[in-house]
Amino acid sequence: MKKSLAFLSRSPLLPLCLAGIVVAGLVTAFTANSPSSQPSLPDILGDVSSKAADSTSTSAEAASVAAHSQPNATVKFFDLFSQFRWAVLGSVAAAMLCSLMGTLLLARRMMLLGIALPQAASAGVTFLILLVQLVHNLTLAPGQSPFIKEQTLTTLAPIGSLSAVLLVLGLLAWTEHRTLFPEAQWATVYIVGAALIVLFLVINPYGEAHMSTILEGNIITVTATQFWILAAVACVVSAVMVLFRKELLLISFDPDMAWSLRFKLPLWNGLLYVLLGVTVSASVMITGPMFAFGYLLLPPFAARPWAVGMRNFYMLSIAIGVSTSLIGCLVSFGVNWPLGPSQVVVAALALAASRGLLLLRCRHRGI
Amino acid sequence: MTILMNKQRARAKPQPNSPRAGSEPVLVIDGVDLGYGTKQILREVSLTLQCGICMGLLGPNGAGKTTLIRGLLGILKPERGRITWGEVDGEPVRIGYVPQKERLDSSYPLTVTEVLSMGVYGERPWSPWLKTEHRQRVWQALESVGMTSFAKRLFSECSGGQRQRILIARALAARPNLLIFDEPTTGIDPASQREIVRLLEELRATQHLTMLIVTQHFGHVERLFDEVAWVQDGRVLVGPAKEFLTDEFISKAFGKS
Numbered sequence: 001m002k003k004s005l006a007f008l009s010r011s012p013l014l015p016l017c018l019a020g021i022v023v024a025g026l027v028t029a030f031t032a033n034s035p036s037s038q039p040s041l042p043d044i045l046g047d048v049s050s051k052a053a054d055s056t057s058t059s060a061e062a063a064s065v066a067a068h069s070q071p072n073a074t075v076k077f078f079d080l081f082s083q084f085r086w087a088v089l090g091s092v093a094a095a096m097l098c099s100l101m102g103t104l105l106l107a108r109r110m111m112l113l114g115i116a117l118p119q120a121a122s123a124g125v126t127f128l129i130l131l132v133q134l135v136h137n138l139t140l141a142p143g144q145s146p147f148i149k150e151q152t153l154t155t156l157a158p159i160g161s162l163s164a165v166l167l168v169l170g171l172l173a174w175t176e177h178r179t180l181f182p183e184a185q186w187a188t189v190y191i192v193g194a195a196l197i198v199l200f201l202v203i204n205p206y207g208e209a210h211m212s213t214i215l216e217g218n219i220i221t222v223t224a225t226q227f228w229i230l231a232a233v234a235c236v237v238s239a240v241m242v243l244f245r246k247e248l249l250l251i252s253f254d255p256d257m258a259w260s261l262r263f264k265l266p267l268w269n270g271l272l273y274v275l276l277g278v279t280v281s282a283s284v285m286i287t288g289p290m291f292a293f294g295y296l297l298l299p300p301f302a303a304r305p306w307a308v309g310m311r312n313f314y315m316l317s318i319a320i321g322v323s324t325s326l327i328g329c330l331v332s333f334g335v336n337w338p339l340g341p342s343q344v345v346v347a348a349l350a351l352a353a354s355r356g357l358l359l360l361r362c363r364h365r366g367i
Numbered sequence: 368m369t370i371l372m373n374k375q376r377a378r379a380k381p382q383p384n385s386p387r388a389g390s391e392p393v394l395v396i397d398g399v400d401l402g403y404g405t406k407q408i409l410r411e412v413s414l415t416l417q418c419g420i421c422m423g424l425l426g427p428n429g430a431g432k433t434t435l436i437r438g439l440l441g442i443l444k445p446e447r448g449r450i451t452w453g454e455v456d457g458e459p460v461r462i463g464y465v466p467q468k469e470r471l472d473s474s475y476p477l478t479v480t481e482v483l484s485m486g487v488y489g490e491r492p493w494s495p496w497l498k499t500e501h502r503q504r505v506w507q508a509l510e511s512v513g514m515t516s517f518a519k520r521l522f523s524e525c526s527g528g529q530r531q532r533i534l535i536a537r538a539l540a541a542r543p544n545l546l547i548f549d550e551p552t553t554g555i556d557p558a559s560q561r562e563i564v565r566l567l568e569e570l571r572a573t574q575h576l577t578m579l580i581v582t583q584h585f586g587h588v589e590r591l592f593d594e595v596a597w598v599q600d601g602r603v604l605v606g607p608a609k610e611f612l613t614d615e616f617i618s619k620a621f622g623k624s
Contacts, residue, residue: 106474108472108474242495243493243495244495245495246484246485246491247492249485250485253475253482254466254471254485255442256442256464259440259441260441261462261541262489263489265442307476308476308478308519309478310475310477310481312476313476
């Protein structure tokens, strides 16, 4: 028994198991409390779903709309969780994924890349949709709507996002040893991405109205399908990170030593970049660039001063990520704030608390 | 003073300092050019490192010592020539690399044990966990540098001298035949420098390891050298240590009185 506990405490699987248990528990709880097996947000909100899908709407507004559409229903606090369970679960899964990947980004001092990639992902989405819109306009039949179907946009968005992120990461990996200023390259990706988004939206006359939700990633509108996609991505990325944790850690911490042990560095760096690309593009598509970057940065940053060992670092970061995303949901539903920003603010408060405690500890030790 | 040019190196007799010294070449570099892109740093480098020999790779700042090490580790590919690794006791040479401690980022919250474990990572591909045998070897390596009480401490919280010992232990955990040190005594107080050098002497005496030590600081470490490879102006001169490590040569090379 003691041996098993010791093994568990050493195992990098522990944080993942804990996060899995939390997610499984939430799924079970919400499924048990829900009136139907998998009602999506439009089911709940009926014909006013488009209102709720507006990026400026908040979870509580959406809930009050839902209450009006069902006059006899009493919308209780827990019911909000139940109604928006995919949003809650989606943000928890994204928080777990980003918090895990963020640990390596933080340790490798690549945080600027963390903000540049979501921007590149968004630029990729706008570019692909612009292309599709142009083709659609050319083949437009009389009487046919000039707008591309929402479903087409939702299907194309991940392709555009992932392609752009992988293209950028490929270029960065290719030029990695040819530049003295990687930070300048990451900043260039960010600013060029931002500029391209504006340009593509201006060129695409029908784009902006449709794409704001996709670009900003309104978490509240996360559907069951999107959640399961994100959960699958989270499982695969976490499994690969666990399986190759030694290699990914060594090439990050001491690449020269990795060379001396005959590790194929370009291969392992490539794997890390692919994991990062998949994480960022999946998170951006479902939760938006702000949430993705916020959770790539804040939980690992809050966890770092308290971590003793890398496993501990992963575990703490995931715990902070998952708990702040859940508390963020509570805050959002309680005080009528938008979900994503609320979660990011709560994560920032966790960072502030971590720094405050660190300061206290330093004073206590007389440092 | 006789300083042998690259191609004359083959005729130089290594000073035997261990039972296997000079018996077989661990490393042969033959007419290698190294550089970054279009910028060539080293030209026509040729040297042979015999088993059991301790060679100092010396030279002023920016001479190309680190470039040569990067070439040996496979980070840089030679533009011309060949780098051949020999065999020791019928097995391919295993390298233990001790980097400059400043190159390792303190942003990683790694414990001393985790850093040491990296030495055996190459022996457990495709598995996230280490075998008991590997854990034992990591512990033995920690014992060999007298750092067992630091096992659970954060690597970033150790002093310069302690970090250097830990990195030496990590290299030893890989069961190397050849140890490559990059500036092992830089940024360490004199007392710790003496300790590090004593540790290296002990390792040579007990494990008969071949060593290649990059340094530009004299004071303690040079007494380990049997041979010296002097790097300057893109060329490498090789010869017995006693012919290089004279006051006259050092003052001329470094411009010091």
